[in-house]
């Protein structure tokens with residue numbers, strides 16, 4: 653029987669990530685990869701509206717303002733929403749590697765409660781890569797980029813082909829995304845190298 657490891661520690665043989673030569677310059681705003689994305693889409697009314705910037709190496713930073721719609725307990729962010737913010741931030745790292753990847757496993761530590769109206773300062777980087785497996789880590793701080801840690805996560809992203817979305821996504825959204833006349837937007841909806 654093939655027993656899958658659940659460890660998020662990169663295995664022997666994992667290598668350092670390589671920033672793609674066409675990756676956006678450090679400090680550059682990445683913008684939404686898909687305008688309906690719950691994490692970053694500008695046209696998604698229920699979304700987190702995460703604003704992500706390229707960092708040095710294979711790293712990004714992001715800002716997320718916790719809104720009333722993101723509550724779990726009264727006045728506090730829902731843990732699943734915070735996990736989504738960490739997931740989305742790490743998801744953006746694929747754009748610096750120029751690979752399409754989806755989250756396979758995500759482990760989150762909730763360190764401090766995060767009140768509504770808080771700006772969460774997120775940073776993420778790829779730790780190592782082994783074949784299709786991308787090991788990443790992310791931290792969310794409150795009060796500023798050097799503020800106390802509120803949440804952190806480790807994740808394993810798995811590289812996929814664009815067929816992953818075409819075969820599994822609902823046809824109406826897939827067709828709408830593919831028929832956008834802006835080819836860069838089409839490419840980014842699926843995080844494909846344009």
Ligand SMILES: CCCCCCCC(=O)SCCNC(=O)CCNC(=O)[C@H](O)C(C)(C)COP(=O)(O)OP(=O)(O)OC[C@H]1O[C@@H](n2cnc3c(N)ncnc32)[C@H](O)[C@@H]1OP(=O)(O)O
Pocket residue numbers: 656657658685691739740743744753754755756757783784785808810812841842843
């Ligand atoms: C466009 C970018 C948007 C970014 C948005 C933010 C990121 C997201 O939220 S993505 C959405 C959430 N994620 C998903 O929907 C993914 C759903 N899962 C899947 O489609 C599949 O399980 C998938 C693609 C991850 C893996 O399936 P498959 O391609 O068949 O890979 P498979 O051959 O099983 O595994 C490949 C390797 O990864 C490992 N692996 C796969 N899944 C896991 C897992 N959950 N935990 C640990 N290891 C795993 C396998 O053990 C295997 O390792 P090895 O090569 O060492 O044997």
